[in-house]
Amino acid sequence: AQSVTQLDSHVSVSEGTPVLLRCNYSSSYSPSLFWYVQHPNKGLQLLLKYTSAATLVKGINGFEAEFKKSETSFHLTKPSAHMSDAAEYFCVVSDLYNQGGKLIFGQGTELSVKP
């Protein structure tokens, strides 16, 4: 079975300061891990994806995430927050070798960015 836990339901940062959104996963299989972002009234947009290549994954808009198998974590970071980063972020897991397999979502973390 697979599951994802996002450790913070809400994170608030000031513009220009670092962002850290935490995610722990559980998987019986080799996992694919994703971060998706959802801006208000928009669909889910893929930020980045881990699929067993490099453990540090770079995504769009300056975000990156590091896969740590020993800690079963896949935390999302960004060195400097921008106002446009305010959104809901979802950590997601699926089975790496199951082409077309379903996604399992975390509960989401709402990121607020203060001026």
Added chain:
Amino acid sequence: EPEVTQTPSHQVTQMGQEVILRCVPISNHLYFYWYRQILGQKVEFLVSFYNNEISEKSEIFDDQFSVERPDGSNFTLKIRSTKLEDSAMYFCASVGGVQNIQYFGAGTRLSVL
């Protein structure tokens, strides 16, 4: 850039009525999905569809739900007799290519009164 489109963006219906939510996946994609997100809760998988049949469904996807790909472009979710608890945002997604990335539509907000 190709995108998944969903219509309508908001659907209001009376309890017990049938609704059909429509999705146009990215052309040449082969796998199609429906997910839902009840307000304040996580996004949940409903069903996946491949080669004109359901490949996996969750326990939420009971006999009230059905999916169809009536032509080469549309992918629909039908709820036969809506309940209050069906009120949610419904997302369609599709996958194509070796990267196995699911691309999502903007969602349909279903309100059952």
